[in-house]
Amino acid sequence: MTEPAVRVSGLRVRRGGRVVLHDISLDVPPAEVTGFIGPSGCGKSTLMRAIVGVQIVQSGTITVLGHPAGSAPLRTMIGYATQAPSVYADLTVTEALRYFAAVLRAPAGDVRRVIDEVGLADHATALVGELSGGQRTRASLAVALLGTPRLLVLDEPTVGLDPVLRDDLWALFRTLVDGGVTLLVSSHVMDEAARCDNLVLMRDGRILADAPPAALLAETGTPDLERAFLHLIRTTEVTL
Amino acid sequence: MNTAVTLATARRILTQLRHDHRTVALMIVLPSVLLILLRYMFNSELAFSRAAPALLGVFPFSIMFIVTSITTLRERTTTTLERLMTMPIGKLDLLLGYALAFGALAVVQVTVAMTVSLTWLGLDIAGSAVLLGVVAVLDALLGMALGLFASAFARTEFQAVQFMPAVVMPQVLLCGLFITRDAMTPVLRWVSDVLPLSYAVDALTQVTMSSTVDATLLRNLLVVGGCAVLALVLGAVTLPRRTP
Numbered sequence: 446m447t448e449p450a451v452r453v454s455g456l457r458v459r460r461g462g463r464v465v466l467h468d469i470s471l472d473v474p475p476a477e478v479t480g481f482i483g484p485s486g487c488g489k490s491t492l493m494r495a496i497v498g499v500q501i502v503q504s505g506t507i508t509v510l511g512h513p514a515g516s517a518p519l520r521t522m523i524g525y526a527t528q529a530p531s532v533y534a535d536l537t538v539t540e541a542l543r544y545f546a547a548v549l550r551a552p553a554g555d556v557r558r559v560i561d562e563v564g565l566a567d568h569a570t571a572l573v574g575e576l577s578g579g580q581r582t583r584a585s586l587a588v589a590l591l592g593t594p595r596l597l598v599l600d601e602p603t604v605g606l607d608p609v610l611r612d613d614l615w616a617l618f619r620t621l622v623d624g625g626v627t628l629l630v631s632s633h634v635m636d637e638a639a640r641c642d643n644l645v646l647m648r649d650g651r652i653l654a655d656a657p658p659a660a661l662l663a664e665t666g667t668p669d670l671e672r673a674f675l676h677l678i679r680t681t682e683v684t685l
Numbered sequence: 686m687n688t689a690v691t692l693a694t695a696r697r698i699l700t701q702l703r704h705d706h707r708t709v710a711l712m713i714v715l716p717s718v719l720l721i722l723l724r725y726m727f728n729s730e731l732a733f734s735r736a737a738p739a740l741l742g743v744f745p746f747s748i749m750f751i752v753t754s755i756t757t758l759r760e761r762t763t764t765t766l767e768r769l770m771t772m773p774i775g776k777l778d779l780l781l782g783y784a785l786a787f788g789a790l791a792v793v794q795v796t797v798a799m800t801v802s803l804t805w806l807g808l809d810i811a812g813s814a815v816l817l818g819v820v821a822v823l824d825a826l827l828g829m830a831l832g833l834f835a836s837a838f839a840r841t842e843f844q845a846v847q848f849m850p851a852v853v854m855p856q857v858l859l860c861g862l863f864i865t866r867d868a869m870t871p872v873l874r875w876v877s878d879v880l881p882l883s884y885a886v887d888a889l890t891q892v893t894m895s896s897t898v899d900a901t902l903l904r905n906l907l908v909v910g911g912c913a914v915l916a917l918v919l920g921a922v923t924l925p926r927r928t929p
Contacts, residue, residue: 499927499928500927526768531767531768533763533765535704535705536700536701536704548774
């Protein structure tokens with residue numbers, strides 16, 4: 446049995462006096478795509494923030510690639526893209542990426558590579574603030590791809606993207622995973638879920654299910670993931 | 686600490702500013718415009734020469750305070766800071782990058798303001814102009830460091846903007862610009878003794894009035910520089926990698 450890329454145990458997070466993650470435990474298998482799926486406000490982003498080590502947590506432990514979450518050795522190993530695109534709006538795409546590449550000590554050619562990977566070659570010299578929402582999301586995603594991350598944590602990476610682009614990005618994600626990268630993505634739409642190897646279904650700060658899509662369908666006896674999710678919500682409410 | 690990352694940060698901030706012509710123009714021109722206003726308000730070179738040296742420090746100090754506190758707050762609210770905190774960058778690397786970038790801008794700002802004052806406005810100083818410039822830049826750096834530190838306590842732009850009157854104005858009122866510090870009531874005199882801008886204005890006044898570099902001047906410069914370094918270090922300490 447291979448070591449999980451991320452192991453979360455007994456994680457409890459409170460934000461603004463409200464518990465947003467209730468004693469969550471889960472293992473993320475390496476070199477696969479794991480999707481955190483659930484409605485907005487279910488705790489997906491908080492869980493991701495905890496994994497990359499920027500969230501204050503009340504209790505629990507998180508081990509990422511063999512190190513405690515947030516520890517110094519992880520800082521070149523994780524690529525993280527926040528939900529709101531976090532790139533300097535008053536720089537061009539190339540200038541912004543060049544800065545992050547310098548911080549990550551990534552090789553010089555990386556900026557060009559990631560711009561091509563996210564399909565922004567035509568906008569390389571445009572100011573980030575003048576890009577469309579989808580282009581800005583891709584610029585933010587490009588930052589996460591700099592260097593050689595072994596874990597990518599992408600919060601809603603394909604929201605608002607053209608379906609062709611989205612397909613291209615998923616192809617890129619697959620290539621990365623085939624090369625041994627572990628991918629964590631979050632989404633609130635079910636058609637993204639079907640592309641993941643494992644699904645972590647979340648609601649109200651709790652994990653409802655943690656399984657591959659096919660196993661979820663089989664277990665719930667439902668024809669699609671949307672209904673599987675509904676089925677899980679209803680049965681958990683009954684048992685509560 | 687990593688020099689390459691610090692330099693990259695400074696370059697990034699200067700590049701951001703380069704795209705914002707209006708901000709750069711305001712930062713460089715504003716102190717000079719205010720000094721010109723002051724000169725013609727007094728309508729006397731003598732009165733101007735008495736007040737101008739202190740303001741040569743106060744204007745860059747205030748402007749740098751506002752600009753840096755807003756810039757860092759923006760870095761926080763646009764989550765670029767959150768992203769940086771997952772990367773191999775030291776908090777001091779980041780703040781020193783800010784210090785370098787705004788320090789370079791302060792040199793330009795002060796040089797322009799001094800050139801205008803010494804030539805056109807007829808400012809008469811006994812000491813060295815270079816030393817006066819160094820003190821003024823040091824004041825700007827102090828304003829910048831305090832701005833970086835203060836922004837840690839601001840959650841919104843509204844709060845950040847109001848830190849300017851809260852942190853800057855009391856120092857301006859008590860620095861000896863309006864009445865000499867010796868003439869203040871003991872309590873206010875003590876308060877003025879612990880505010881760094883008082884030492885900055887004392888140093889500026891001394892450089893203007895005499896050309897001797899004595900222990901008092903060195904002590905004043907050391908206090909101003911020390912406070913700037915202290916504010917930077919406190920800024921780094923209060924910059925959390927993890928947030929609620």
